[in-house]
Amino acid sequence: MGEIKVLIVEDDPYLGMMMKECFETRQFKATHVLDGNQGFNRYLEWKPDICVLDVMMPVKDGFSLAKEIRSIDKQIPIVFTTAKSLKEDVLEGFDIGADDYLKKPFSMEELIVRVKAILRRSNSALESNTNTSYCIGRYEFDHTYQLLRLGKKEKKLTSMEADLLKYLCDNLNQTLDRKAVLQKLWGDDNFFNARSMDVFITKLRRYLREDTNVEIINVRGKGYKLLVLD
Structure with missing residues (x-):
């Protein structure tokens, strides 16, 4: 897991820093940006292994960012985090191509468990x-x-x-x-x-x-x- 790179796009600077530190204490590599435009630029230059995207952000929301990423990379796992709880919003996220969807507030441990589960699924064919x-x-x-x-x-x-x-x-x-x-x-x-x-x-x-x-x-x-x- 030490080489896994996580892109965190979260407009709450405190929460984003907490997530970054949480991943880094578990030997992930993590980077955090505050909006969708920064997120897409960082995705292009950093080539992460998984993206954790907030849905409601200024400049560019998480759904729009995910569509941009999916237009050039159908494989990279994407996890949405959001305070939105409407079923239509959740289903829209999965229809875009999300691998998981966490509703705020969530625990840092739950986030780590979800990400590890997604990565295990993604790598299972190569290891089997x-x-x-x-x-x-x-x-x-x-x-x-x-x-x-x-x-x-x-x-x-x-x-x-x-x-x-x-x-x-x-x-x-x-x-x-x-x-x-x-x-x-x-x-x-x-x-x-x-x-x-x-x-x-x-x-x-x-x-x-x-x-x-x-x-x-x-x-x-x-x-x-x-x-x-x-």
Whole structure:
């Protein structure tokens, strides 16, 4: 973990400094800036491994910054922190491509645990000897590089999208228990995580829609199933 670089974009200077010091005492490298414009410039010059972005900031908000980052980097994990509690705001964050979403106030320990969990998921394919390449109907999916291919077209997935699709592939044509997926990938089956998983399932369905023999179905009262017809 000592080489992991964390970009913190937080307009509250006291909170931002606390977060920075918290990461540094756990052997991360951390940098803190106060607004979205500074955040994007620091992202370009510093090349962090993970971004922790406040949503409500002057100059440029966290959602706008995340969209800019995602336009050039589909892979880097992004965590949003915010005092906004509306479900629509949370879902918007996940739809942009967030890997996690912490509502203020949160403890520094919770932030560290969430970041470490995301990084473990991101690195698991590189550290494992398990299968990381799949054929899904006409699609090819490479979990290690987070790529979904159909012919010459490629779609770069976020780490959570790739992890969820891998879990579905590893259990092809089997029903995945909703709570088990939430506990494995999100670490908690609370309401907001459940809604975020629904957003990711919707996005994966959109990515796979060009092959009519591939479908992710809801199994009422249980969970989801990835079906591939012969």
